[in-house]
Amino acid sequence: MERMESATFLVVESVHGEQTHALLKSNGWLNATLESLQTSDGSIGFPLVGFDHEDIALNALRNHLGIEASIVVGETKYRPSVDPHHRLLNAVTTWLEDHDVDAEVNELLPVKWEKLGQLVLFPRELGQTETWEKVAQHPMAERLWEGMAEALKVTS
Structure with a gap:
C-alpha cells in the first residue's frame, strides 16, 4: 500500500515549473521525497519542506523571478528514492x-x-x-x- 502524506505545495502555472523547481531546490525548500501535485487546470504544485514560512518562498518567487504562486495543502504519495x-x-x-x-x-x-x-x-x-x-x-x-x-x- 502506498504511503500518503499531507503536504504544503507551492503551486505555479506549468510554464514556470522549471524555474520554480530550480529556485526551491537551490534554497533547500523542495521536499524531493514527495510527488508533485498536478492540478486539473494544468498547474503544478511542488511539495515544500516543513519550514512553516511559505510566505518566504512566495516572496522569493515573486521578487526574484516575477512568478505568481499560491499555497495549497493536499495529500500526496512518497516518491521512491533513486539514490x-x-x-x-x-x-x-x-x-x-x-x-x-x-x-x-x-x-x-x-x-x-x-x-x-x-x-x-x-x-x-x-x-x-x-x-x-x-x-x-x-x-x-x-x-x-x-x-x-x-x-x-x-x-x-
Whole structure:
C-alpha cells in the first residue's frame, strides 16, 4: 500500500515549473521525497519542506523571478528514492526498528559494493564488525539481507 502524506505545495502555472523547481531546490525548500501535485487546470504544485514560512518562498518567487504562486495543502504519495545509498539506509533502518534491534545503522551500511548481474558483493570488512556479528545472530537476519537486496534491486 502506498504511503500518503499531507503536504504544503507551492503551486505555479506549468510554464514556470522549471524555474520554480530550480529556485526551491537551490534554497533547500523542495521536499524531493514527495510527488508533485498536478492540478486539473494544468498547474503544478511542488511539495515544500516543513519550514512553516511559505510566505518566504512566495516572496522569493515573486521578487526574484516575477512568478505568481499560491499555497495549497493536499495529500500526496512518497516518491521512491533513486539514490541506492538512501534506499539501503531506509531498508536497514526499517529492519532495525521492526525487529527492535539496538544497533547503529551506519555500522551496518556499506560505503561501496559491486553488482554482478542480480548479485551484490559487499566489502569483506563489513561483515566482520561486532555489530554485524550481533545482527547475523538475530532470528530474522535473513529478512535484513532480503531488504538490502531489494533496496539495491538485486535478488541476492
